[in-house]
Amino acid sequence: xxxxxVQTAAFDLAGEMERLSQISENVGGMSVFMGQVRAQGDxxxxxxxEHYPGMTEKVLTTLAEEAGTRFSLLGCTVVHRVGTMxxxxxxxxxxxxxGHRAEALQATSFxxxxxxxxxxxxxxxxxxxxRKRWVEARDTDDExxxxxD
Amino acid sequence: xxxxxVQTAAFDLAGEMERLSQISENVGGMSVFMGQVRAQGDxxxxxxxEHYPGMTEKVLTTLAEEAGTRFSLLGCTVVHRVGTMxxxxxxxxxxxxxGHRAEALQATSFxxxxxxxxxxxxxxxxxxxxRKRWVEARDTDDExxxxxD
Amino acid sequence: xxxxxILYFASLREQLGREQETATxxxxxxxxxxxxxxxxARDAALNDLFEQTPRIRVAINQALxxxxxxxRPGDELAFFPPMTGG
Amino acid sequence: xxxxxILYFASLREQLGREQETATxxxxxxxxxxxxxxxxARDAALNDLFEQTPRIRVAINQALxxxxxxxRPGDELAFFPPMTGG
Numbered sequence: 001x002x003x004x005x006v007q008t009a010a011f012d013l014a015g016e017m018e019r020l021s022q023i024s025e026n027v028g029g030m031s032v033f034m035g036q037v038r039a040q041g042d043x044x045x046x047x048x049x050e051h052y053p054g055m056t057e058k059v060l061t062t063l064a065e066e067a068g069t070r071f072s073l074l075g076c077t078v079v080h081r082v083g084t085m086x087x088x089x090x091x092x093x094x095x096x097x098x099g100h101r102a103e104a105l106q107a108t109s110f111x112x113x114x115x116x117x118x119x120x121x122x123x124x125x126x127x128x129x130x131r132k133r134w135v136e137a138r139d140t141d142d143e144x145x146x147x148x149d
Numbered sequence: 150x151x152x153x154x155v156q157t158a159a160f161d162l163a164g165e166m167e168r169l170s171q172i173s174e175n176v177g178g179m180s181v182f183m184g185q186v187r188a189q190g191d192x193x194x195x196x197x198x199e200h201y202p203g204m205t206e207k208v209l210t211t212l213a214e215e216a217g218t219r220f221s222l223l224g225c226t227v228v229h230r231v232g233t234m235x236x237x238x239x240x241x242x243x244x245x246x247x248g249h250r251a252e253a254l255q256a257t258s259f260x261x262x263x264x265x266x267x268x269x270x271x272x273x274x275x276x277x278x279x280r281k282r283w284v285e286a287r288d289t290d291d292e293x294x295x296x297x298d
Numbered sequence: 299x300x301x302x303x304i305l306y307f308a309s310l311r312e313q314l315g316r317e318q319e320t321a322t323x324x325x326x327x328x329x330x331x332x333x334x335x336x337x338x339a340r341d342a343a344l345n346d347l348f349e350q351t352p353r354i355r356v357a358i359n360q361a362l363x364x365x366x367x368x369x370r371p372g373d374e375l376a377f378f379p380p381m382t383g384g
Numbered sequence: 385x386x387x388x389x390i391l392y393f394a395s396l397r398e399q400l401g402r403e404q405e406t407a408t409x410x411x412x413x414x415x416x417x418x419x420x421x422x423x424x425a426r427d428a429a430l431n432d433l434f435e436q437t438p439r440i441r442v443a444i445n446q447a448l449x450x451x452x453x454x455x456r457p458g459d460e461l462a463f464f465p466p467m468t469g470g
Contacts, residue, residue: 013166029183038175038177101261104182105254137466204357
């Protein structure tokens with residue numbers, strides 16, 4: 001019921017959702033979060049995501065297992081892209097399926113909040129003028145993750 | 150940016166998500182909730198959804214507008230099916246797009262909580278043995294909706 | 299004739315065996331409760347339905363209202379049980 | 385020889401100009417902090433990097449750890465800045 005993937009290719013949104021929705025006859029609600037590269041009005045062209053192969057998969061699997069137990073999930077999928085993505089392109093897919101809506105919605109929030117600060121990914125921004133800059137971690141992300149402790 | 154549809158046909162999940170994700174270059178996060186007919190171990194075969202044509206669209210549009218303002222959304226889609234749906238079939242799609250994840254996630258919860266008790270839909274269950282039964286409103290749904298007051 | 303349209307939905311519609319009817323109201327308007335009393339006084343089935351069904355909701359011109367709200371000629375009234383969408 | 389592998393990620397990797405190296409540790413194990421002090425004492429670039437970069441994290445065998453944790457021969461150590469995924 002847990003599916004964790006780290007890949008460079010864009011993900012198959014419809015396929016991922018179809019899989020989750022059909023994982024059990026007892027699925028009553030599915031919740032999905034998708035993050036994508038956002039234009040920021042400062043000439044951002046693309047993001048390059050680096051990760052720690054091996055550790056990434058372990059952390060995401062542990063997070064998905066924790067979500068599964070904590071929110072009684074029937075299914076849980078995390079797909080995270082690495083490599084270079086342009087503005088408008090998807091970065092991450094988090095999907096959960098459960099009997100009732102509250103569990104699925106909460107589990108998705110939990111996963112994306114925890115993933116942001118706990119999974120070994122790093123974003124480097126590239127701008128149209130050639131500059132590049134490593135994204136700095138935000139305190140608000142740490143606070144959001146800590147709310148689930 | 151608001152899209153409200155009441156229809157008998159199954160919805161185009163991938164199309165709805167694609168539309169939301171591309172609604173603006175400033176979209177950083179998209180959140181989706183999908184509700185579907187859940188097997189309940191009691192021989193449920195299908196749900197028939199009745200609604201109040203005219204009022205339904207008004208209520209859903211008002212809800213979507215409120216969500217848009219309250220959570221600074223860039224896009225908001227509600228698609229609700231009516232008619233008869235078998236176990237495993239989708240009933241409702243709620244999708245929101247915003248600059249940051251928290252707004253999108255909260256807006257989706259708000260919409261589905263409010264829609265459950267505030268939009269004029271009624272579910273009638275049909276069982277394999279031929280019985281039918283109107284679904285009773287649950288106090289927990291009223292409580293969930295009231296949390297957003 | 300000053301009339302309002304009355305709609306019934308879901309279990310109310312089914313138990314009553316009709317989905318729509320017309321009723322006469324005064325031109326100055328009267329409350330939903332007053333109108334409903336008059337209707338129930340001359341329709342035993344409607345009276346039974348309202349007696350047996352808890353938490354019936356009313357909508358006036360496609361917006362949720364209360365039984366104390368006024369009804370005016372031309373209004374569309376609807377009665378239904380608590381909603382169960384989503 | 386009792387060695388550990390050390391990996392550097394993101395801005396650390398980039399500023400240091402390498403992504404991996406090997407270091408010798410005692411068979412009984414020593415803390416990450418002790419090992420790091422020894423490495424910094426003989427590598428000015430590494431010393432500068434740790435002096436200039438706030439909040440560097442450490443992972444031991446692909447799990448987040450602390451600078452007080454022990455390192456043993458064969459371990460995989462990684463240093464990186466706060467994570468920014470999602």
